[in-house]
Amino acid sequence: MSKQKNVEVIGDIDELLDWFRGVQQQVQEAEPLYPNPNSLKALLKEQKVMNEDVTGQKNRVRSILETAKKLMREMSTVDVTLIKQKVDELRDLSNSVTATCLERKSALEQALPLAEHFFETHSDLAPWLDETEAKAEMLEIPTLNVAQITRQQDKTQMLLQTINDYKPVVDKLNKTGSALLKVCSEEEGGKIEEIMDFDNSRYNNLRELLRTTGDKLEEALQATSKFTDKLDGMLQALHGSIEQMDTADPVSSHPQRIKEQMMDNKNVLDVLTKRSTALEAVKKAADDVIKAGTDQPAVEDIRQKLDRLNDLWEKIQKSTKNRGRNLEDALTIAEKFWNELNAVMKALKELQENLNSQEPPAIEPSAIQEQQDALQEIKQEIDQTRPEVDQCRQAGQDLMQLCGEPDKPEVKKHIEDLDSAWENVTTLYAKREQNLVDAMEKAMSFHFTLQSLLEFLDSAEEQFASLGPVGSDIESVKAQIKQLEEFKKEVDPHMVEVEGLNRQAQDLMQRTSPDQALSIREPLAEINRRWDELLKGIVERQQSLENAILKLGQFQLALDELISWIT
Numbered sequence: 001m002s003k004q005k006n007v008e009v010i011g012d013i014d015e016l017l018d019w020f021r022g023v024q025q026q027v028q029e030a031e032p033l034y035p036n037p038n039s040l041k042a043l044l045k046e047q048k049v050m051n052e053d054v055t056g057q058k059n060r061v062r063s064i065l066e067t068a069k070k071l072m073r074e075m076s077t078v079d080v081t082l083i084k085q086k087v088d089e090l091r092d093l094s095n096s097v098t099a100t101c102l103e104r105k106s107a108l109e110q111a112l113p114l115a116e117h118f119f120e121t122h123s124d125l126a127p128w129l130d131e132t133e134a135k136a137e138m139l140e141i142p143t144l145n146v147a148q149i150t151r152q153q154d155k156t157q158m159l160l161q162t163i164n165d166y167k168p169v170v171d172k173l174n175k176t177g178s179a180l181l182k183v184c185s186e187e188e189g190g191k192i193e194e195i196m197d198f199d200n201s202r203y204n205n206l207r208e209l210l211r212t213t214g215d216k217l218e219e220a221l222q223a224t225s226k227f228t229d230k231l232d233g234m235l236q237a238l239h240g241s242i243e244q245m246d247t248a249d250p251v252s253s254h255p256q257r258i259k260e261q262m263m264d265n266k267n268v269l270d271v272l273t274k275r276s277t278a279l280e281a282v283k284k285a286a287d288d289v290i291k292a293g294t295d296q297p298a299v300e301d302i303r304q305k306l307d308r309l310n311d312l313w314e315k316i317q318k319s320t321k322n323r324g325r326n327l328e329d330a331l332t333i334a335e336k337f338w339n340e341l342n343a344v345m346k347a348l349k350e351l352q353e354n355l356n357s358q359e360p361p362a363i364e365p366s367a368i369q370e371q372q373d374a375l376q377e378i379k380q381e382i383d384q385t386r387p388e389v390d391q392c393r394q395a396g397q398d399l400m401q402l403c404g405e406p407d408k409p410e411v412k413k414h415i416e417d418l419d420s421a422w423e424n425v426t427t428l429y430a431k432r433e434q435n436l437v438d439a440m441e442k443a444m445s446f447h448f449t450l451q452s453l454l455e456f457l458d459s460a461e462e463q464f465a466s467l468g469p470v471g472s473d474i475e476s477v478k479a480q481i482k483q484l485e486e487f488k489k490e491v492d493p494h495m496v497e498v499e500g501l502n503r504q505a506q507d508l509m510q511r512t513s514p515d516q517a518l519s520i521r522e523p524l525a526e527i528n529r530r531w532d533e534l535l536k537g538i539v540e541r542q543q544s545l546e547n548a549i550l551k552l553g554q555f556q557l558a559l560d561e562l563i564s565w566i567t
Contacts, residue, residue, distance in 0.1 A: 009067055010083060016060060017090055020090075020094050024097050054098055061091070061094045069087075071083070073517055121169060122173060125173060132163070136213070139155060152217055160210050163207050168249075170203050171257065177196045181193065235305060249404070250403065250404020251327060251407075252403060252407055253337075253410060254334065254338075254407075258327055259331065262324065333402055337396050348421040351382060352428060354378055356428065358375075360513060361438075361511065363439070363516050364516070365440060368436055368440045375433060382429060389418065389422050392418060396412075396414060446501065449504065453527055460491055470541075470544050473552065474549060477552060481549070488538055491534065491538065502524065
């Protein structure tokens with residue numbers, strides 16, 4: 001019956017191995033991830049169906065592995081080796097296929113919304129670029145007409161404001177595109193990069209064109225306008241720069257975006273540098289008008305405008321320099337945080353995988369000690385990682401102090417993920433440590449009881465063997481019965497120890513691997529055999545003594561009757 005069961009289990013295992021190999025091949029030969037929402041929806045639907053099938057077969061695997069585990073406890077060492085190889089192969093293959101299917105499903109679920117957002121953003125951006133490029137090409141640099149230059153400056157400023165308004169859309173395109181590149185194949189990723197490069201190039205060229213147009217308009221205005229027009233134009237230009245600084249995006253938490261913000265801030269400084277000469281000329285002319293002082297209302301108006309001009313110039317200089325320093329500080333911390341976060345999360349993941357891959361607690365004290373030694377090595381790695389975790393957490397908190405409000409939730413979420421990963425590792429370690437301590441206590445208790453019973457059986461067997469043959473007279477047999485009763489009183493209390501030893505062994509064997517179970521099954525069987533033989537021997541000797549006393553009693557009665565008849 002056991003052999004037939006063995007054949008059935010092996011047949012089920014082979015069937016599942018063939019099924020999982022087929023699924024593994026399907027996943028390996030599956031279509032790559034295309035950055036097309038419709039294609040991704042179809043692939044995701046197919047993958048979900050496959051994952052449901054894998055989950056169903058995984059339940060069969062658990063049931064068969066449990067049956068195989070029970071069967072191996074009852075089999076010989078040779079048979080256990082054969083079925084254990086197939087069990088290990090099935091466990092590893094099913095886990096590998098399940099993980100691969102889950103990874104592909106996760107990648108598809110990530111890629112689909114990214115692709116949808118990317119192409120939606122591209123679709124919004126393309127017509128706006130077409131329209132804005134057409135408007136920018138229509139701008140001309142008038143020559144000697146202040147009113148026209150002013151109107152063109154207004155149009156240019158409006159277009160520049162539109163450019164700034166669409167910066168979040170471009171950022172969204174770049175962010176979703178970069179994320180999409182990570183989950184798509186290299187060939188398909190090239191198409192995404194072409195779209196990103198093309199849209200970014202158009203956006204940057206358009207922004208540069210409008211800035212160049214603005215500079216040319218400023219130069220034309222300064223060359224053609226009267227002094228008051230120049231002064232008003234300079235005030236308007238500085239007001240525009242102030243407004244640009246006030247509406248600048250909050251400091252980002254991502255190094256690449258911070259570098260872009262630093263470049264934007266540098267562009268503002270470059271514009272101010274270009275305007276410095278014109279500013280000094282306007283200020284000198286204003287001083288000359290004030291010194292002449294012929295028209296007091298006009299002089300006062302010029303003085304007020306000049307004071308306002310100086311205030312705006314100092315304010316924008318201070319604002320751009322402060323923002324530059326803030327961006328530099330943020331860039332340093334951001335690079336430090338993201339680099340450390342990636343390294344620490346990788347180390348924590350490896351520690352968690354290492355702890356999860358540890359074998360179940362052994363049942364031999366020496367083997368448990370080896371497992372405890374291995375756990376101590378993992379603890380050293382955990383202790384070495386702790387300062388890195390603290391340092392990364394502090395870098396994240398520092399980054400939250402420097403970046404703007406929109407980016408703080410993301411940084412906070414990563415810090416929480418870091419803390420969660422750290423807590424998972426320390427919890428797994430503590431659980432493993434306690435399990436090994438409990439296993440050591442149970443193993444020591446089992447082996448102590450085992451050794452105690454072995455010593456008792458050696459002594460009891462020797463004592464039983466020395467009881468000698470059954471006596472030939474009633475008195476000697478009665479003495480032997482009393483001697484056997486005394487011996488049985490010594491033996492009976494150890495029944496509790498034997499039963500307890502068997503319970504301990506069953507508990508240990510259920511908690512460990514079949515190989516480990518074999519190491520205690522044999523000595524336990526020997527203890528049980530010797531105990532049963534000792535009890536059997538006591539019962540048989542008791543029966544022999546009872547029979548002897550019965551026979552001797554009948555003989556004595558017959559003898560007494562014979563003597564009475566003779567006399």
